[in-house]
Amino acid sequence: MHKAYISGTGSCLPERVLTNNELEQMVETSDEWITSRTGIQTRRISGAGEQNYQLAARAAEKALAAAGLEAQELDLVLVATLSPHMIMPSCACFVQAEIGAANAFAFDLNAACSGFLYGLDMAEKYIASRPEMKILVIGSETLSCRVNWEDRNTCILFGDGAGACIVESSSARGIVDSTLHADGNLWNLLYMDSPASRNPDLLDKDRQGCYIQMSGRDVFKYAVRAMEDAVTRLLKRQNLAINDVCLLIPHQANVRILGKLMERLGIEQEKVFINVNKYGNTSAASIPIALDEACQEGRVQQGDLVLLCSFGGGFTWGSMLLYW
Secondary structure, eight states: OOEEEEEEEEEEOOSEEEEHHHHHTTSSOOHHHHHHHHOOOEEEEOOTTOOHHHHHHHHHHHHHHHHTOOGGGOSEEEEEOSSOSOSSSOHHHHHHHHHTOTTOEEEEEOOGGGHHHHHHHHHHHHHHHOTTOOEEEEEEEEGGGSSOTTOTTTTTTBOEEEEEEEEEEESSSEEEEEEEEEOGGGGGGEEEOOSOOSSGGGOOTTOOOSSEEEOHHHHHHHHHHHHHHHHHHHHHHTTOOGGGOSEEEEOOSOHHHHHHHHHHHTOOGGGBOOOHHHHOBOGGGHHHHHHHHHHHTTOOOTTOEEEEEEEETTTEEEEEEEEO
8 A cells, every 4th residue: 555755855944034123123012022922033034036936946946855856757746825926827836837847737725824734635645546646745935925014913923934845655654644624614713815806896895905814812722722633533543642653743833822732732842843933933834844844853763653733724724644
């Protein structure tokens, strides 16, 4: 039986570092307030030559090099994003052109912060039906384009970046199982309006702008509960315990959410990879960036049981187990 395994990872972060002290000059906030409530100290903000697809392409090239593949060998380019360079064409098509993946088909996927997990799950399904496929899955965001820089409750949280992985078939290691969920009834807790309609009959006059809006306390409550449920349900289905997990890589939202999740799961901090302090919340890019850093730091070894989990606007959430 063929499994889908990750043969290479890569990431790309913009050069500009935006500190909490700099944010103090932009909105009514403070380094102490941001750090104590979110754990975020810095985040990366894109500049010239760092459009979403450009970050994604650079992360992709690193993942290809790590896997020992050429772009022309790819069969599919899949980009998870909620902040594409354009609505049409897709970010994935721009990436395909940028890296020269001439033989791949390409499309975007939007499941907000859960997008990378949704993308990996989709890649697994392709591998199951066509084991010869080589798939590039990317999570990439330029959320600096989609925040209200006058709203101190959201602009302090988000950052830009991209993470990528190559998915191939293996008979021995790879994705074990995953569970994905959504609840559209909770959409108004975390959302971003589209640009104003050009059709007056479809114009929503209550829309405030094309930027992220969030009900922070409600998101906290649902996020912790959703990720805990997804993880425990998946472990139970596989007759595993949290102690069997070598490394948990959760969506990097803020340290309070991560701390509560660790407490409710009963997992020690040494087994959890956290980099939200450096990059903030990069939505669909957060897990692949963290995964690449974990690989670079030697936190993931062949044979390790790795657990991924996420939540995001929609609401969407899920978890995934894989043997590295």
